[in-house]
Amino acid sequence: MELTGAQALIKSLEQQGVDVMFGLPGGAILPVYDPLIDSTIRHILVRHEQGAGHMAEGYALATGRPGVAMVTSGPGATNIVTPIANAHMDSTPLVVITGQVASGSIGTDAFQECDITGITSGITKHNFLVSSASELPRIIAAAFHLATTGRPGPVLVDVPKDIAQSKMEWWWPSTIEELDLPGYRPNVAIDEDAVARAAALIASAERPVLYVGGGTLKSRASAELLAFAERTGIPVVTTLMARGAFPDSHPQHLGMPGMHGFYTAVTAMQRSDLLISLGARFDDRVTGRLDGFAPDAKIIHVDIDKAEINKVRRADVALIGDVREILTALDAATATPTSLDAWWRQLRAWQEEFPLTYDEPTTDGPLRPQSVIEAIARQAAPGTIVASGVGQHQMWAAQHWKYEEPGTWINSGGAGTMGFGVPAAIGAKVGRPDRTVWTIDGDGCFQMTAQELVTARAEGIPIKVAILNNAYLGMVRQWQEMFYDERYSEVYLSPDLPDYVKWAEAMGCVGLRATSHQDVDRVIAEANSVHDVPVVIDFRTDASEKVFPMVPSGATNDDIVVHPRQRGGNA
Amino acid sequence: MSATPEPYVGPTSSSPVTHHILSVLVENKAGVLARIAGLFARRGFNIYSLAVAPAEGHARFSRITIVVDAETTPLEQIVGQLDKLVNVVAITDLAPRDAVERELLLATVSYESETRTAVLDAVASAGASIVDVDAGAVTIMLAGTPAACDQFERRLESFASVELHRTGRVALSRLGSQKN
Numbered sequence: 001m002e003l004t005g006a007q008a009l010i011k012s013l014e015q016q017g018v019d020v021m022f023g024l025p026g027g028a029i030l031p032v033y034d035p036l037i038d039s040t041i042r043h044i045l046v047r048h049e050q051g052a053g054h055m056a057e058g059y060a061l062a063t064g065r066p067g068v069a070m071v072t073s074g075p076g077a078t079n080i081v082t083p084i085a086n087a088h089m090d091s092t093p094l095v096v097i098t099g100q101v102a103s104g105s106i107g108t109d110a111f112q113e114c115d116i117t118g119i120t121s122g123i124t125k126h127n128f129l130v131s132s133a134s135e136l137p138r139i140i141a142a143a144f145h146l147a148t149t150g151r152p153g154p155v156l157v158d159v160p161k162d163i164a165q166s167k168m169e170w171w172w173p174s175t176i177e178e179l180d181l182p183g184y185r186p187n188v189a190i191d192e193d194a195v196a197r198a199a200a201l202i203a204s205a206e207r208p209v210l211y212v213g214g215g216t217l218k219s220r221a222s223a224e225l226l227a228f229a230e231r232t233g234i235p236v237v238t239t240l241m242a243r244g245a246f247p248d249s250h251p252q253h254l255g256m257p258g259m260h261g262f263y264t265a266v267t268a269m270q271r272s273d274l275l276i277s278l279g280a281r282f283d284d285r286v287t288g289r290l291d292g293f294a295p296d297a298k299i300i301h302v303d304i305d306k307a308e309i310n311k312v313r314r315a316d317v318a319l320i321g322d323v324r325e326i327l328t329a330l331d332a333a334t335a336t337p338t339s340l341d342a343w344w345r346q347l348r349a350w351q352e353e354f355p356l357t358y359d360e361p362t363t364d365g366p367l368r369p370q371s372v373i374e375a376i377a378r379q380a381a382p383g384t385i386v387a388s389g390v391g392q393h394q395m396w397a398a399q400h401w402k403y404e405e406p407g408t409w410i411n412s413g414g415a416g417t418m419g420f421g422v423p424a425a426i427g428a429k430v431g432r433p434d435r436t437v438w439t440i441d442g443d444g445c446f447q448m449t450a451q452e453l454v455t456a457r458a459e460g461i462p463i464k465v466a467i468l469n470n471a472y473l474g475m476v477r478q479w480q481e482m483f484y485d486e487r488y489s490e491v492y493l494s495p496d497l498p499d500y501v502k503w504a505e506a507m508g509c510v511g512l513r514a515t516s517h518q519d520v521d522r523v524i525a526e527a528n529s530v531h532d533v534p535v536v537i538d539f540r541t542d543a544s545e546k547v548f549p550m551v552p553s554g555a556t557n558d559d560i561v562v563h564p565r566q567r568g569g570n571a
Numbered sequence: 572m573s574a575t576p577e578p579y580v581g582p583t584s585s586s587p588v589t590h591h592i593l594s595v596l597v598e599n600k601a602g603v604l605a606r607i608a609g610l611f612a613r614r615g616f617n618i619y620s621l622a623v624a625p626a627e628g629h630a631r632f633s634r635i636t637i638v639v640d641a642e643t644t645p646l647e648q649i650v651g652q653l654d655k656l657v658n659v660v661a662i663t664d665l666a667p668r669d670a671v672e673r674e675l676l677l678a679t680v681s682y683e684s685e686t687r688t689a690v691l692d693a694v695a696s697a698g699a700s701i702v703d704v705d706a707g708a709v710t711i712m713l714a715g716t717p718a719a720c721d722q723f724e725r726r727l728e729s730f731a732s733v734e735l736h737r738t739g740r741v742a743l744s745r746l747g748s749q750k751n
Contacts, residue, residue: 117602129601183657183659183660307652310647311651
């Protein structure tokens, strides 16, 4: 069967089971958009290529399947660089297809030419510049294989226009060998000796903590984690990237560790004598100042990426491989700490003394952002998915929502990409149309990518957006208040400019506003009654509200700053 | 084949004690060298020298010999990150003690009639050879250990005008040494 490169590309995506892709056409990718008309694949036409990338990420994080985005060359390609970098940091499986100028024009500074494989070589797991139409099926299959196996990540395929237009004889690789990836070996055998050594450490631990990272979600190991945690009685913390990997309602869950982590989660790690790291990478936002991090803890480091072992913190036992398989192997070793009673007494005392807290809302003052999130959560259907941007609202959403299952928390962790929330929520809703999807957003973040609400309305993707509008770049404001003598530099945004209700309405969405505590429940109920179009709520929140607890930058986790009300004489 | 096993000579100016040699087999594809150079740049790994050539009998693979600074970054981290590059097929880590290393030096030396003999003596005593000649200048080649190249380079410094180029080393594991 003779096909054009463009037809072969679309057919390859269909072979991979792609049901939806996000993109925006342009000159160099034009040939590929033609066979798309005849394809079963749903294409979501975005308003900016960054939106396409974040939607693909949201789709991937909500479904566990790779997200697919397609854009044109030059500025189309550079506009999707931020989502690619974001996916690389958070190990999100993505396949991004970019148009490229015709092969003969590469290197001549042709119209809309840019070296996107060069630009993205450091922020993709791998990328390809296609050199003939006949290799397109192999490259697309290889791209999906790379994106989804081992440590997942984004893969970019750059397709010159003449190659999309040229003819090829259709074929499809039937084996991994045909993918021609001689240097790629994602599967490693489990080191049974290391399992035995890890089991011995677990058996003798007195203050162990299961330090659960995003890799636990990537390997779909939640059931194995629950079984292991319940059998051993070891307390669990879930990082920002792992919220939902272990139910927040579980009594063994201490919450999120890190710079804005729960006091008990942070302090349990600090005082631990054994950290069992499951697909986590000792990120600086978790460790605080590294030389003061968990000084007495031995480390069992489980990761599928062996370059993570000893990168930041030396491991006493390294277990390289898939978290789920290794948890199963560890569980089979049946090691259990002798008694964790004293440890649990200590943990419960910390929880009692330093629960997550905030000032109660006043009846007439501006809203407390934390209470807004809790109000949305109270009215939310079970299994609601929460997406967020980056900043204070993200931390409050990570703290105050109860995550009970994988894929219900969609955020930008490693890269900290403002504007992630709205497009990521759209992608999540496309992937899980059965679920309610809320974006907890900030006013600064919302303004970066809100144009994608036009996409959501046009494509019939009814997400809900809660803007915690404090009229500031709130996290930067918090740092300027605490560490720069309240000298506020370029952080004020205004609560009324833009008018978020009118903006929502202009984009075909329902726009609502809540200014006082009495409005909150009613407005949320109104938003929940809308099922056909996106809803945006402008919540007017208190600009002086800060995220606590907080480990100041450069401090050790011992110097965690709790809420002012919890600071006794000895704090 | 009359080569006798060479002694390990220890650190020299071009091979400090912390260096390690990575012999990296890569797919011979466009942009692979840029991927490796980019990785070293963005991770802040230091390279002393780098040599690339097609691998033994393969059109498909190339061998890159990289001398890395294993003091500023642990070797394990360099190898781990390199190994993640999809085009990297195999990495052999050669500790200097376990490697046979060679480097090629080319130098063009100008001479006056009174220094001609000294130049020729230097060539002869180093076991170098003359590969090009012009009036008042010769181009000399030395293939030797990095230490021998260092020594020869220092000796040539005494001559008037020297243009010198070194390839960076290539290496294979020493016969009979324990492989990593």
